[in-house]
Amino acid sequence: MIDRVTMQLRAELPAIVSVTERFPDARFPNFKGIMAAKKKPFEVLSVADLGADIDVLAKPRAIMTEISAKPPRAAGVKIVDEGDAGNQLAEFLKQNQLV
């Protein structure tokens, strides 16, 4: 969304709606539902049935040209607070010019 804006939208169906993970909890099927689902027919469609264009040369595609792993972060100093950890931390920040 645009910064600081909340919109309410209305659309004719069929519509495509994407949701975030903060959407209310999903409904889970109960036993009866699972048994009923087993009886549902499967319909198998080929790409041709869907009329999809899979000619890779006909349209531009995004391709990956390179992949590189970043060096893993190494753990640095770890101290157990013995009453002066806050001061040590302030010193660390100063030494690294982070304050």
Add this chain to the structure above:
Amino acid sequence: MTDNILVLLDSTPDGQLSKNTPGLLGAASVLGNPVALIVGAGEHADALAAAAAGLGATKVLLADGDSSIYSTPTVDALQAAAALVQPAAVLAAHSDQSKEVVARFAIRNGAAVNYDAIDVSRDAEGIIASHSAYGGAFVVTSAVTFAAPVITVRQGVVEARGTAQPVVAEKLAVTASGRKSAVIESLVVADAPTSTRPELRGATKVVSGGRGLGTAEKFVLVEQLADALGAAVGASRAAVDAGFVPQTFQVGQTGVQVSPQLYVALGISGAIQHKAGMQTAKTIIAINKDETAPIFEIADFGVVGDVFTVVPQLIAALEASGK
């Protein structure tokens, strides 16, 4: 490099260019000649055009659109603009609105999309985009097989900036496509943040709090340290779910992804989904009671201790040295 790079700019309802604009025009000037498109700015159009030119747009196209319709007028305008300037690439922010617009534009034009780029550049064969993958553990570069790529650029990561240009603004004639659209029923603008703290996205320093803070009242400790450091305030998902702070503070895979110079994690265990949002930070500091917390594996400086004793001491030490 005289290629036109068409840049779709986001604007806010109160007539400002979005904060991502400098980076977006900066990225475009690396690739060629930035031509900005601003849709539906109304009375603010001239001011926005001048602002865009100041940030590097060599030309600004201004389009009107039915403001009651969501995204379609912008897609129509982008299409008209692309037909006019014949860009070598189309750039847009990786914002919710622009993502939808460029996706629809790409479908209409059979164009390929490079999504969520953290950088753009050129190689011998054309324009390439870099992406951060697997929560920042890998960098992937992508290109398109042919034609002009449509690239969404992650907000707040591009450091390149354009140089100011003379204002060249032009009204763009757009024919409404009349395609099926979502209609805007209501639009609520939240109050401008009253805080003087930097915004989380793009901040150079971030202090985040997690479940370890315990309650919303105690979360104020995070804010105190943030103010002492001049940092933005963030939170883990656990802290957001517990209601300590609103969701806009969430740092992580599904929240804001930050790459600050300094990241301070208070009472955050460092779940993988949180690390995905902050592990590209230059320096990471973690304070947590639990010495086995995974956050310590990536921390440059880790303190096993109670945030409620360590942080006040740190703030006092910072204040003492600041005097």
